[in-house]
Amino acid sequence: MTTTKNTGATKNTGATKNTGATEPTAADPAAPAFAVRDLWKVFGPKADRIPGNPEYRILSTAELREKTGCTAAVRDVDFDVQRGEVFVVMGLSGSGKSTLVRTLTRLIEPTSGSIAMDGEDVLGMDKNRLRELRRRQTAMVFQNFGLLPHRSVLDNVAYGLEIQGVGKAERRAKAQEIVEKVGLAGMEERRPGQLSGGQQQRVGLARALAVDPEVLLFDEPFSALDPLIRRDMQEEVIRLHREEGRTMVFITHDLSEALRLGDRIMLMRDGAIVQLGTPEEIVANPADDYVRDFVRDVPREQVISVRRAMRPADAAESATGTELAPDTLVVDAIEAVANSGEPCRVVEDGRTLGIVDHERLLAVVAGIDGGSDTEGKEVAAI
Numbered sequence: 001m002t003t004t005k006n007t008g009a010t011k012n013t014g015a016t017k018n019t020g021a022t023e024p025t026a027a028d029p030a031a032p033a034f035a036v037r038d039l040w041k042v043f044g045p046k047a048d049r050i051p052g053n054p055e056y057r058i059l060s061t062a063e064l065r066e067k068t069g070c071t072a073a074v075r076d077v078d079f080d081v082q083r084g085e086v087f088v089v090m091g092l093s094g095s096g097k098s099t100l101v102r103t104l105t106r107l108i109e110p111t112s113g114s115i116a117m118d119g120e121d122v123l124g125m126d127k128n129r130l131r132e133l134r135r136r137q138t139a140m141v142f143q144n145f146g147l148l149p150h151r152s153v154l155d156n157v158a159y160g161l162e163i164q165g166v167g168k169a170e171r172r173a174k175a176q177e178i179v180e181k182v183g184l185a186g187m188e189e190r191r192p193g194q195l196s197g198g199q200q201q202r203v204g205l206a207r208a209l210a211v212d213p214e215v216l217l218f219d220e221p222f223s224a225l226d227p228l229i230r231r232d233m234q235e236e237v238i239r240l241h242r243e244e245g246r247t248m249v250f251i252t253h254d255l256s257e258a259l260r261l262g263d264r265i266m267l268m269r270d271g272a273i274v275q276l277g278t279p280e281e282i283v284a285n286p287a288d289d290y291v292r293d294f295v296r297d298v299p300r301e302q303v304i305s306v307r308r309a310m311r312p313a314d315a316a317e318s319a320t321g322t323e324l325a326p327d328t329l330v331v332d333a334i335e336a337v338a339n340s341g342e343p344c345r346v347v348e349d350g351r352t353l354g355i356v357d358h359e360r361l362l363a364v365v366a367g368i369d370g371g372s373d374t375e376g377k378e379v380a381a382i
């Protein structure tokens, strides 16, 4: 059985303007950027027999491959990407990240399930509508940059606008604006081969931004860059996100990159979701040993907030002492407690939620806070 659920009406049947472009579809303002349900992508012979067959569904990826010759790259995946968030997809090599993200715009055709973008059924889109989705609503940034070697930086950046049919003067003006935005002013006439890796990726980023997409899709864009340049590019993405609030789906296998960029992180293993949560949730409460392995070396105090570290306040404590906001990081709270020489209060809207003291904060640093996700829950004694 190949279940293709209809999670949203197809609002555009591909009516074309005389430019050859399809009228952009009116988005449902309340819908998430992407809503993905029961999604499977199986590669191999007669792939569509796999998702609906309970006998196959319970097999591990390796067993399934052995028994059927098929690879389930994405297995029964459900998630939403909220508008304006940086949604990171993480996992080891072969866990299905690229396949999953490519199914969102049907660069890879899913085997079964449903995908809605802004409430519109992506699997129900015809060819014209799909082209519009790929050219205008989304843009992808790849690891290998994907630049045209014989074109100048400016013309590479303008390329997406060119295939949209935008006139030369207009697209070059727009490209110039974006080139400046990503810090490449003065390099407009160079060829990609005359740029460093980091600069080439800035061109890739600028090309994606030039079409003014709702969603930017990044497939390990910085993994070929050396660490310092990589850091620069991450800062660039954070800055652009802060300035523009664009939805971003970002694939990486680098945890520090995921923690730095992600509003939420989805961890995949063998095509399935192992855990989906904020960086803090994942570091504080890894779902299983696979996730625990990923987060083992994370400096917990730089990710976990006092909301998770606090204990209940007793009557005498609730009115005095230094105040901290609930999202204060433990690393900053340690300094506050040290400076004030006494426990600090976690306060929200004038109400004391709890207390953090040395014991609580050190328990987080030492990773012996019991993975508490309950405000004020007791921690293991240290």
Ligand SMILES: Nc1ncnc2c1ncn2[C@@H]1O[C@H](COP(=O)(O)OP(=O)(O)OP(=O)(O)O)[C@@H](O)[C@H]1O
Binding pocket: 043, 044, 071, 072, 073, 091, 092, 093, 094, 095, 096, 097, 098, 099, 100, 253
């Ligand atoms: N066209 C294909 N035909 C057959 N199997 C494929 C195909 N594309 C991907 N796969 C398999 O699907 C699984 C998931 O691959 P995918 O590239 O999505 O993983 P990934 O997490 O992005 O890996 P990486 O980090 O190495 O890029 C792997 O086992 C891969 O071999």
